[in-house]
Amino acid sequence: MANFHYNPHISVDCVIFGFDDERINILLIKRKQEGKNIYALPGDLVRKGEDLDHAATRVLFELTNLQNLYLEQFKTFGSPDRINDPLDIEWVNSIREHPEVRVITIAYNSLVKVEDVEFAPASFAEEVLWHPIDKPQKLAFDHNDIANTGWAMLREKIKREPLIAFSLLPEKFTLRQLQTLYEAIVGSSLDKRNFRKRMLRNKFLVALEEKQSGVSHKPAQYFKFDEAIYKEDFAKDQWFLF
Amino acid sequence: MANFHYNPHISVDCVIFGFDDERINILLIKRKQEGKNIYALPGDLVRKGEDLDHAATRVLFELTNLQNLYLEQFKTFGSPDRINDPLDIEWVNSIREHPEVRVITIAYNSLVKVEDVEFAPASFAEEVLWHPIDKPQKLAFDHNDIANTGWAMLREKIKREPLIAFSLLPEKFTLRQLQTLYEAIVGSSLDKRNFRKRMLRNKFLVALEEKQSGVSHKPAQYFKFDEAIYKEDFAKDQWFLF
Structure with missing residues (x-):
C-alpha cells in the first residue's frame, strides 16, 4: 500500500485582481534570482491543522492587510511536473527542506479595489506589485495557467453574479x-x-x-x-x- | 520550517450523476460495518506521480468501465476535521497505515446515462449502486457536503452549457x-x-x-x-x- 501513494506538500496560491478605476491588475510578487526578476502569484504552504480557506485568507491578509474580502477557491493544480523550469527548481532547492516532494496547490480568486490595498511586507514575498492583466508577463511555475484559469472563471462568475x-x-x-x-x-x-x-x-x-x-x-x-x-x-x- | 506544515494524504472523490430517463441518481459505494450499511462516494488516494485528473478517471473507469466521460474537478475539501464520525474513524484505522494523517480530497463531477454503465468490481468498493438524488441518504465523512456542492455546481454549469x-x-x-x-x-x-x-x-x-x-x-x-x-x-x- 505504501507504494501506491505518498504525501505531497499542499499550498494555496492567490490570484488577486485589483481594479484601479481604469483597468484590472493582478497582484504579483517578485523574487530576485541570478540578476533576473522572477514574478509569481502569492502563496504559501498550508500549515498543520489549518483549514484551506484560512490559509488563503492568511496569505491575502499578510500581503494587503485586508480581511473579509471576496475570496473563492476555483481550482486545484497538481500536475506532477508543475515545477520544471531550471530557475524554479533552483529556487525550490534553496528554500525547501524536501525540494523533491511534489506540491499540489489550491488556487483562490479575489477581487479588490486597488485604492483599498496597502501592501504589507510578507514572509513569502520580497516585493509586491500590481501588474495590468492586458500586459503579458511570464510567471514562475504553472502560475500563468493558474492566473488565466482564475480570470476566465471570475469572468464567468461575474456574468452570473454581477x-x-x-x-x-x-x-x-x-x-x-x-x-x-x-x-x-x-x-x-x-x-x-x-x-x-x-x-x-x-x-x-x-x-x-x-x-x-x-x-x-x-x-x-x-x-x-x-x-x-x-x-x-x-x-x-x-x-x-x- | 518543518513545524509550520506537514504532508497530508491527497485523494479524489467522484460525484457521478446518472440519468435513467426519469430521474437523476448518484453513484454510491456501500461498506458493511458493525452490521450497518455505510454509504459513501467512490474515491481513492492519488498515487505517486499521478495527475489529479488521471486519478479521477481511474476511479471512474474502475467502477463503470467507461472512459472519455464528462468529468470535471469542482472543489477541494480539506477541513482538518473531515473525519469525525466514530464509525468513519474506526474504518480509517482499519485500512490506513497512518490513519492519523489528514486527508485532503479533490472532488470531481461526472454525468452519465445509467444505461451506459456496467458496474465493475473495484478495489475500493464492496458494492456499487445508484441512489435517487431526491431521496435523502446520510453519507460517510463530509460526503453529503461534497455531493450537495457538486450537484449545485453541475446545475449552474448546465445553465451556462446546456x-x-x-x-x-x-x-x-x-x-x-x-x-x-x-x-x-x-x-x-x-x-x-x-x-x-x-x-x-x-x-x-x-x-x-x-x-x-x-x-x-x-x-x-x-x-x-x-x-x-x-x-x-x-x-x-x-x-x-x-
Whole structure:
C-alpha cells in the first residue's frame, strides 16, 4: 500500500485582481534570482491543522492587510511536473527542506479595489506589485495557467453574479464609470449607446436625483446599485434564459 | 520550517450523476460495518506521480468501465476535521497505515446515462449502486457536503452549457423527453405549454420530419440537438444577458 501513494506538500496560491478605476491588475510578487526578476502569484504552504480557506485568507491578509474580502477557491493544480523550469527548481532547492516532494496547490480568486490595498511586507514575498492583466508577463511555475484559469472563471462568475463587480464601484457612480469597469472586464471597448440601453433595462440600477458637480462637461447623473431589487429580480432561477 | 506544515494524504472523490430517463441518481459505494450499511462516494488516494485528473478517471473507469466521460474537478475539501464520525474513524484505522494523517480530497463531477454503465468490481468498493438524488441518504465523512456542492455546481454549469444535459438524451427525442430531463434537473414539475414555448425559441433545437411510431397516443414529433447552431448562437459572449 505504501507504494501506491505518498504525501505531497499542499499550498494555496492567490490570484488577486485589483481594479484601479481604469483597468484590472493582478497582484504579483517578485523574487530576485541570478540578476533576473522572477514574478509569481502569492502563496504559501498550508500549515498543520489549518483549514484551506484560512490559509488563503492568511496569505491575502499578510500581503494587503485586508480581511473579509471576496475570496473563492476555483481550482486545484497538481500536475506532477508543475515545477520544471531550471530557475524554479533552483529556487525550490534553496528554500525547501524536501525540494523533491511534489506540491499540489489550491488556487483562490479575489477581487479588490486597488485604492483599498496597502501592501504589507510578507514572509513569502520580497516585493509586491500590481501588474495590468492586458500586459503579458511570464510567471514562475504553472502560475500563468493558474492566473488565466482564475480570470476566465471570475469572468464567468461575474456574468452570473454581477454583484461581485458592482463592489468595485463607489456607492454612487455614473454610467461612464460603469462602462469603464465593464470594458476592463470584457477587455474591449463597448458601444456607448448600446451599453446604456441594455444596462438601464436592469431594475437594480437605480437613478439618483443627484448629478455630478464641478465638472466642465454636462454633469452626468449618478446611479446606485440596489441589492434588494437585484436579489429579487436577478438571483431567481434562470433555467430558461437560453 | 518543518513545524509550520506537514504532508497530508491527497485523494479524489467522484460525484457521478446518472440519468435513467426519469430521474437523476448518484453513484454510491456501500461498506458493511458493525452490521450497518455505510454509504459513501467512490474515491481513492492519488498515487505517486499521478495527475489529479488521471486519478479521477481511474476511479471512474474502475467502477463503470467507461472512459472519455464528462468529468470535471469542482472543489477541494480539506477541513482538518473531515473525519469525525466514530464509525468513519474506526474504518480509517482499519485500512490506513497512518490513519492519523489528514486527508485532503479533490472532488470531481461526472454525468452519465445509467444505461451506459456496467458496474465493475473495484478495489475500493464492496458494492456499487445508484441512489435517487431526491431521496435523502446520510453519507460517510463530509460526503453529503461534497455531493450537495457538486450537484449545485453541475446545475449552474448546465445553465451556462446546456450541451452537457443534451448528452443525456437519445440522438432524436420528443419534447416530452426533454421536459422530463429538465424536471429531473430542476427537481420540480414544469408547465408543459410554457416549457415548449420557451424551448422552441432556441434555434439549436431542430424539428425532424420523423414522428414517433407504434404509440397509442398522437405520435409526437422528434427533435435533434444541432451542435453547430448551438455553438454559433449560444456559446457567444453573454455579457449582457442580465
